[in-house]
Amino acid sequence: MLPRKKCLLLLTIIVLIRSSQQHSSGAPSGACIDQLPRHSTIIPQTSVPPYVIIPSASQVRQGDTMNVTIGSPAGAPVPIGGFILQARQIQNPDTIVGKFTSVPDPGITHMTTCSNQNDTVTHSNPQEKPALTFQWQAPTDFLGGIEFRATVAQSYATFWRNVESPLVEVVTRDTVITTTAAPATTTTTSAPPVTSDISSPPVTENRDLIYNGCDDTKLCFGVPQNCVSSGTCKGIVAVLVEGEKYTFELQGTDKP
Structure with missing residues (x-):
């Protein structure tokens, strides 16, 4: 029989191994609302996040599917170790809405349940990951803004913590959305059509280069709404998808 001290040491090691395995396989269940990873006494960074969240459209109909990508801005690629991602109501930020329908690689990410089935995606292991694109389905019983x-x-x-996407509006099933774009995904399986805030821009002499390709080769999102077509955005994010490579461009202005 093992001495008492050795038994206690062995039990402690087993507990630590199990705890480490659980932590590395995704966000803990306690992180559903506050999205904190429970990393002992470690607190979130207070600097500007080196990550962005890009939805493939500014509007989506009830029940329809769209894509959402986590990545880093162009020129500053930062790998993803772990994450937890959800869609939240703008008016009730603690309310999780919709559900995810697919993940890019089940070996490194997976869907999980917090409030409703598959309403959350998280990592499956702590290995470094590139930009990730997920498919998310809008709820059928909600209208309004989400992020x-x-x-x-x-x-x-x-x-x-609190890495947030631009606003997405969930609209009625009969709303006419006139522009579409190919889904941005890292999988080889087919994905449903998605809507995007993309339209053919007018030709202007002073148009910034970041707008080039927004009508055909890039996904572009700007504020205020519908500013991409006129090239007058105060802030704009452009995403170029080339196979599994994602190139992000961000630009802002301090003009009133």
């Missing part, structure tokens, strides 16, 4: 919100970890001790 995708995440906590994203670069490493165990370095993570950012």
Whole structure:
């Protein structure tokens, strides 16, 4: 029989191993609302996150599916270690809405349940990951604004909370959305059509280069709404998808 001290040491090691395995396989269930990873006494970073969340459209009909991508801005690629991602109501930020219908690679990410089935996606292991694109289905019983919100970890001790996407509006099934774009996905399986805030821009001499391709080769999102077509955005994010490569461009202005 093993001495008592050795038994206690062995039991402690087993508990630590199990705890480590559970932590590395995704966000803990306690993180459903506050999205905190429970990394002991480690607190979130207070700097600007090196990550962005890009939805493939500014509007989506009830019950329809769209894509949402987590990545880093162009020129500053930062790998993703761990994350938890959900869609939240704008008016009730603690309310999770909709559900995810697919993940890019089940070996590194998976869907899980917080409030409703598959309403959350998280990592399956702590290995470094590139930009990730998920399919999300809008709820059939909700109308209004939502945003995708995440906590994203670069490493165990370095993570950012409240990484947020631009506003997405859930509209009625009969709403006419006139523009479409090919879905941005890293899988080889086919994906449903998605809507996007893309339209052919007028030709202007002073148009910034970031708008080039917004009508055919890039996904572009700007504020205020519908500013992409006129090239007058105060802030704009452009995403170029080339196979599994994602190139992000961000630009802002301090003009009133």
